[in-house]
Amino acid sequence: MEELINKLKAEIIEVLNLEDISPGDIDAESPLFGEGGLGLDSIDALELIVLLEKNYEIKIENPQDGKTIFFSIKSMAEYITEHQAA
Amino acid sequence: MMDVYIKGLGNISPQNTADNSQFLDKIVEYDQNNLQVIHPVYKDHISPIKLRRMSRMIKMGIAASSICLDDAGITNPGAIITGTGFGCTGDTEKFLYAMVENDEQYLTPTAFMQSTHNTISGQIAIMLGCKSYNSTYVNRGSCFEAAFQDAMMLINEGEANDALIGGFDECTDKHYIITSRLGYWKDRDIKNTDLYTAGSSGSISGEGASFFAISKDGGSNSYAKIKAVNHFYKPDGFEEVERRIQSFLEANGHNPDSVDLVVNGLNGDEEGDLVYHHLMKGALKSSTHTCYKHLCGEYDVASAFGLWLACKILKTQTVPESVRVGNAPAGQINTVLVYNHFKSSYHGLFLLESC
Amino acid sequence: MSTKVLVTGLGVISSIGKNVQDTLKSIRELKSGVGQIDLLITRHRGDLPVGEIKQTDEELKETAGVSSLKALTRPTVLGMLAAREAVEDAGLIGDTEGTGFISANTVGGMGHTEQYCLDYINKEKEGDFLEYLGTHNCGDSTERIADYLNIKDYVTTINTACSSSANAIMLGARLIKNGIVKRVVAGGTDSLTRFTLNGFNTLMILAKEQCRPFDENRMGLNLGEGAGFIVLEAEEAANERGARVYSELKGYANTCDAYHQTASSPEGYGAASAMKKAIEHAGLKVEDIDYVNLHGTATQMNDLSEGNAIQNVFGDKVPDVSSTKGFTGHTLGAAGGIEAVFSNLSISENILFPNLNFTDQMNELNFSPLKVIKENAEVINVLSNSFGFGGNNTALLFSKV
Numbered sequence: 001m002e003e004l005i006n007k008l009k010a011e012i013i014e015v016l017n018l019e020d021i022s023p024g025d026i027d028a029e030s031p032l033f034g035e036g037g038l039g040l041d042s043i044d045a046l047e048l049i050v051l052l053e054k055n056y057e058i059k060i061e062n063p064q065d066g067k068t069i070f071f072s073i074k075s076m077a078e079y080i081t082e083h084q085a086a
Numbered sequence: 087m088m089d090v091y092i093k094g095l096g097n098i099s100p101q102n103t104a105d106n107s108q109f110l111d112k113i114v115e116y117d118q119n120n121l122q123v124i125h126p127v128y129k130d131h132i133s134p135i136k137l138r139r140m141s142r143m144i145k146m147g148i149a150a151s152s153i154c155l156d157d158a159g160i161t162n163p164g165a166i167i168t169g170t171g172f173g174c175t176g177d178t179e180k181f182l183y184a185m186v187e188n189d190e191q192y193l194t195p196t197a198f199m200q201s202t203h204n205t206i207s208g209q210i211a212i213m214l215g216c217k218s219y220n221s222t223y224v225n226r227g228s229c230f231e232a233a234f235q236d237a238m239m240l241i242n243e244g245e246a247n248d249a250l251i252g253g254f255d256e257c258t259d260k261h262y263i264i265t266s267r268l269g270y271w272k273d274r275d276i277k278n279t280d281l282y283t284a285g286s287s288g289s290i291s292g293e294g295a296s297f298f299a300i301s302k303d304g305g306s307n308s309y310a311k312i313k314a315v316n317h318f319y320k321p322d323g324f325e326e327v328e329r330r331i332q333s334f335l336e337a338n339g340h341n342p343d344s345v346d347l348v349v350n351g352l353n354g355d356e357e358g359d360l361v362y363h364h365l366m367k368g369a370l371k372s373s374t375h376t377c378y379k380h381l382c383g384e385y386d387v388a389s390a391f392g393l394w395l396a397c398k399i400l401k402t403q404t405v406p407e408s409v410r411v412g413n414a415p416a417g418q419i420n421t422v423l424v425y426n427h428f429k430s431s432y433h434g435l436f437l438l439e440s441c
Numbered sequence: 442m443s444t445k446v447l448v449t450g451l452g453v454i455s456s457i458g459k460n461v462q463d464t465l466k467s468i469r470e471l472k473s474g475v476g477q478i479d480l481l482i483t484r485h486r487g488d489l490p491v492g493e494i495k496q497t498d499e500e501l502k503e504t505a506g507v508s509s510l511k512a513l514t515r516p517t518v519l520g521m522l523a524a525r526e527a528v529e530d531a532g533l534i535g536d537t538e539g540t541g542f543i544s545a546n547t548v549g550g551m552g553h554t555e556q557y558c559l560d561y562i563n564k565e566k567e568g569d570f571l572e573y574l575g576t577h578n579c580g581d582s583t584e585r586i587a588d589y590l591n592i593k594d595y596v597t598t599i600n601t602a603c604s605s606s607a608n609a610i611m612l613g614a615r616l617i618k619n620g621i622v623k624r625v626v627a628g629g630t631d632s633l634t635r636f637t638l639n640g641f642n643t644l645m646i647l648a649k650e651q652c653r654p655f656d657e658n659r660m661g662l663n664l665g666e667g668a669g670f671i672v673l674e675a676e677e678a679a680n681e682r683g684a685r686v687y688s689e690l691k692g693y694a695n696t697c698d699a700y701h702q703t704a705s706s707p708e709g710y711g712a713a714s715a716m717k718k719a720i721e722h723a724g725l726k727v728e729d730i731d732y733v734n735l736h737g738t739a740t741q742m743n744d745l746s747e748g749n750a751i752q753n754v755f756g757d758k759v760p761d762v763s764s765t766k767g768f769t770g771h772t773l774g775a776a777g778g779i780e781a782v783f784s785n786l787s788i789s790e791n792i793l794f795p796n797l798n799f800t801d802q803m804n805e806l807n808f809s810p811l812k813v814i815k816e817n818a819e820v821i822n823v824l825s826n827s828f829g830f831g832g833n834n835t836a837l838l839f840s841k842v
Contacts, residue, residue, distance in 0.1 A: 054192040172578065182636060190483060190484045202547070212699050215699050217699050229598075239619050264561050267574055319593050
C-alpha cells in the first residue's frame, strides 16, 4: 500500500502539473478536493479518471463515483487495490 | 461614432514590450525566420494555482491582459473581446495528436477545454468576475480589427463605458511546418533586421498577445484617441484599397494630407508589399512612414502590434529609428493611420489622434 | 440606432432535413435525426449516437453545384447550402451590394486536419491532402461561402463555442443598427469531427442514447452537425424592395457567467441576465414571451442552470418552452443559427416544437417543457437561448411583425 501511495502521489503531481508540490507535501489522508487539501476541482477529477484507466486499467463510468474514490490518496489506493485484486 | 480613448497596453511579443516603461530601447535580433515571444515572469501576473493548468498561449494572453488592465487602472471592463487566427494552437495540437496517436483512447479534458478559441476571453472574465459582453473573432487576418470594431460599437451604443480588447496567436513547431509548407515564409533564414531588403517572396513568422483597454473617458494618461476602425475583404486592386482608405479618412474628418504618420504592415513579401509602396509613393506620400513586422514577425493578429506601436509613438512623440521607413518626422505627430493587409485578402485600418 | 432589423430569409441543413421545408416536415412527423454513426470514421461508432447528415462530402458538393472546386471542407459545403437557401429565400441572389456575411463555427476545418495532420507535418510527404493544408482556420469556410455568394462588404467569423452563431446574428443586427451595412447573412456551420466527439467524451457529458433535455433522468448530450443562416435587413432596405418578412429581431443580449471554463453556474446567473436583458432591450415584459427555444443540451449542468434561469426570469408563469436538440443533436457552432431558423418558423408557421424524449420533470424545477407539437399556436414573441463554454450566454428575441 505504501508503495502504491507514493506512486500515486508522483503520478498526480505529473498529470495535474502540480509543479511546486513534492510527494512529501501531500498527506495521503487529507482531502484532494476543495479547501483544506490540494484544492483540486471537477476537471482534475476527470483527469484522475483517465489516470486510473490508463495506468491501472480501472474504468469509472459515472463521474459521480469519483467523489468517494478520489477523496484522498489513501482512498484512491484502497480502491485500486480492491479492484485490481478482483 | 463617439470618441474613444486608449487607456492601457499589454504587449507580449518577440521584443521587450511587456514592460510599458520601455519603448523599443534595444531591438532583439533574430537570425532565423520563426520569431517567438519573450516571456515575462508569469508568477508576477498570475497566481500559481491558476498557472498550473495554463498552457503557453493562455499564460501569454492572461498576462498581457493583466498588464493592460493595470496600465489602464480598469478592474472590471464593460466588455472583453478577443481576436485570434488559431486560438490556443498548442492545446489544440496536444489533444489532436494524442487522439490520432492513441486511436481515440486515454484522452483527458484539459487540452480540449483550452483548445476553444474563446478560452482566453472566458478565463479573463472568470479571473475578473466580469459578467459583461464577451466575444471572440476568429476570421484570419481581420479578426483583431473586427474585435476592436465590436468594442467601439458597444461604447457607441451605450452598452459599455470601457472594454478590454486583445489579439493573440502562437506559433508552435507544427504550426510553423504547416505555414512553411503553405509558402508563408522565406525559404532561407534571414536576419529579422534585413526583412525589407531580402527581396524574395514570403515573410518571417511571428506570434504575440497584445491587449488594449479603451474607454469613452479621456484624461491625461491616455495613449491616444481612437477615431475609427475598419476592415474590408478582397478589394479589387490597389485602386480600391486607395479609395477605401480615402473614404475611411474622409468619413472621420481627415484626408491623406492630414495623416502625419502611417504604420505600415510591410512584411518583406515582395508581391504583398507592393500595395504599401504604391500608397507611400502615391496617396500617402506626405506622411512619415514606419513598419514593424521585422520586430514581431507575421501572424494573423500582427496588426495588434502595429496598433501598439502607433499608441507608443503618439504618447511619447518619438519614432524609434528601428521602425522608420525613410526620414524622421518633421514635427508634432497628431494623426496616425495603421494600415495592414493579410495575404492581400483582409485589409485593416485604424485611425488615431493624439490626446 | 433606431433602425428596425427584420428577418427576411431562412436557410438550414441538419440531420432532420436538407432545407427549411424538409426540416419542417421532419418536425411535424416528430422524426429525430439522432442515431448511429454511419459516415464519421471513429472508434465510437455504435457507441455514441449523433445527429449526422447522411450525405458524403461529395454528395453535398454536388447538391451545392461546387463539385469542381478544390479544398472545400464539410462545414464549408454545409454552410454554402444553408446560406444560399437563406439568400434565395430572401430573393437576393445576385443582389449582395451592401451585404455582410457573418459566420460562426467552433473547430474550422478540423475534419480534414484530424485526417491528415500527421501528413501535414511530414515535410517529405506529398499528395492530394496538401490542398487542405490551409483549411484549418475558422475563417476558411466563411471566406469560401462569402465568395460563393459574392459578398464582400463585411466578412467575419465568431467563435464563442456553442453560442457562436447566436452571437453572429447579434453582431449582424448591431452592424445594421450602427449603419455599417444594410443587410447581413448571419449564422453558423459545424460538422461532426472526431476531435469534438472525443473532446466532449472526455468531459463525460455524451449520452449513449437519444438525449432527453430537461428530463430528471437525462444522461447527457448528442452531438450533431449542420448549418443555419438567416438574412437580416434594415427595415428601409426590406421595405424598399418589398421583401417578405418573417419577424423583427427585436432584442438580444450577451453576458458572461464568469463561473467556470466549461460548466455554467448552477443558479444560471448569466443565462437569466441574458434573457432579461434581451427582453428589456426589446422593450417587452416577461409576460409577452410566448415561447422559449431552450439551449437544452440535456447535460446535468446545462439544464439545471438554464432551468433555474427560466424560473428566475418567469417565476411561476413559465411560457411554453422546449429544446429542439432531441431532433438535431447539439450542432455546436451552428446551433444558434439553426435554432434562430426554428424560432422564425415558430412565428411564421404558428407552431411550437415538442421537446423529444421527455418523460419526467426535473426535481429542482416547477415546469416541464412542451411534450407535444402545438399547431395553430398564437406566437408573437420568441426567445432563443444559446450558451457556450467560457460561460458565454446569448439570448435572441424574435417578434412577429
